[in-house]
Amino acid sequence: MVPSRRLRRLRSPRFGWLLPRRLGWLLAALLVIGSASPSLADNRDRAKRIFDRLTGVPPTEAQLVTMVSRMGGLASTPSYNQLLDAADVALDDPAFYNVSLVNFVTPWTNVERTVYADLNDYTATVVGMIRDGVPFDRVLTADLVYVAAPGVVPTAYEHTSNEHYRQIQGLGVDLSNPTQLIGVPQSSLPGAVLATEETAGVITTRAAAEAFFSAGTNRRMWRFTSLNYLCRDLEAMKDTSRPADRVRQDVTRSPGGDSEIFHTQCVGCHAGMDGLAGAYASYQWDDDQARMVFSRGQVQPKHLINANVFPGGYVTVDDSWRNNWRVGQNAALGWSDSELGEGFGAKGLGAEVAHSRAFAECQVQKVFEHVCFRPPQDGIDATRIQEIASDFEAGGAYDMRAVFADVAIYCTEGE
Template sequence: MSRRTFSIGNLGRVRGAVLTLLGAVCLVAAPGWAGPREQAKRMHDRLAGVPPTAGVLDAMAGLIGSGDALGAADLALANRAFYTTSLKNFFTPWTNQEQSVFAELNDYTATAIGIVRDDRPWTDVLSADVVYVGAPGVVSAPYSHTSNEHYRQLEQQRVDLSDPALLVPVPQSTLPGSQLSEDAAAGVITTRAAGEAFFSAGTNRRMFRFLSMNFLCRDMEQLKDISRPVDRIRQDVSRSPGGDSSIFQNHCTGCHSGMDAVAGAFAYFEWDSDQGRVIHTPGLVQPKHLINANTFPFGYVTVDNRWDNYWRTGPNANLGWRRAEAGGFGAKGLGEELAMSRAFSVCQVEQVFEHVCFRPPNSPEDAAEIERIADVFEAQGYSLRRVFAESAVHCMGS
């Protein structure tokens, strides 16, 4: 994935060099030893991205000294920079095709940040009827379906996103001009930013691909399974590419059997580039789901927003699917299907770990810790805040 190439290939190497240098200095100064103050400082720097004030450093060191490292992490998580900078940089690559960190605050990132701040179940990110917006009057431009100006202003005016009076949750379905009912709104999936990035042009399959990368840590290549039923593969996919049906059988079906069946959830969505907004047409299948029908007329014809998860059977059963139903209608149910899987929990922990520890998990001890934190995540009502705290404690040094 290009995001990984970016973070490990570039940032990671720079950080690695800096850390090696620091490590060498530390080894000379105090071999292998980091006291509570060093641990507190490292934890704060890594969670908030800024150094602690003297008072916060003292308080965190005190908590670590008395055995309450999680309490110390909570103090760092109270810093506004955790929300406005650290979390913003963490989520931004999820919101565009290039997986670039250099993008404006938008309704996707603001909603993800708000869910963490309010410690709502992180599963809401893919299924809740919620979007976070600036409170009335905080900036001049109101939320708009056709522009990102509201969020641009929130960022440019450095509005404190950690303040619950300034960044507030509202149901997507109640936004003026919304085309979403409560049942159709599906967390970040149905935000404007996600629509622009993943519903524009194409065939809406891209939305699933990026959800899988960001929330299951798997690109299509890792989900490929040529043993799934082919009955949901759309008409636009040739059954004999280059005149060779074995290519279809041994290659194309690997992704399209499973992917076309889940991407059906998005059949009523389109990004209207003239208006610059997401279109949702309940009951009316968007033409992009029916294009190139003559490529293989006997292929699947999308008639509604039904989705089925064929990957529950076969090798991808090991993603740990736990939703009651393996299919349904619309993006919200599919969001639940992804968010309730074990793969989702482990994936979210892995990404936080890498963000907070400045390195991917790379030892059997790290792997066990990922599983433990994923267990805590689920047991604590899917608290992603807690995952940040637990990861910071694991990497604070000893």
């Protein structure tokens, strides 16, 4: 058997030696068909793929024709700008917002990181920001929330329920339509508890508060900010070389009677995280009212619980925060010189995160996984990701639509 197989392989066409025999034939056949019409199908196919990657649905014939004509016709080799113009057709399609972006953002808004969750103010705000080209570094700082325009749905925004967004979704309100979904200051919502300086973009939305400020000790808000905006879980940030002076009283210094474990384990996360999560000291999700509450100038009791575990630990006295991870291994995240690395409140911490290099790279990485249907590979995709991240930061534009376009063009190259 073996020798005759070898013989057959040697006789099979061009690529037969690379692949199992039948696959080799199939590939060869496809190559022959493909080479019969070398460029005719190319721009049309590429346009289709770009559209599908971005929106999750196929383009209409009219959209396809527009895209191909923006690419210079069926047979031409499009310039990069022509490809960007073609991608705009997909980025202007309602499905990009109502389906693709909603699915992109929804997992950031809950602890399970599931896409199977209702539309909420967090998701709608990110979708609206991307649609309107709001510089995306404001996602963790802006006094901004997207709501349905007056009269579009029966129930106006409520701090105590998600009904407004359930109606937006249930009635099929078109999130791509700027007369239907509008951005307003969070602080302007009737019944708002936050003043502008106390808002911090999506961090202070109702959905984020419910998911990440409920119960616990508000450290969860940091963990998920890091996961979603720096693409790193705490495990990857662990650095036991950092000072423990901000580690709160509730963290035992001798777990299981062994102080060594504190220094080799607990400090790794808590030295950094506890210093950062101080920014959230005045926020709380109130289960009884089903809303976020805020204690101006006061620390929420949850920041002070279990003080007896280690009375010598850090006592939260205000909403100050300090980024102990600017030094040590996490300096590699590329913290910005334009930020101070310490301050008061969630807005300042949001700026600290959003102006790091890791933030820019993370947004590109997330788009990459969403649009390319695979994680980027080191050594293959890294260079292009770095370039797109640099373009994203350039001039403070932080334009997510441009990231989507660049990534879709990249992933459909030579496919």
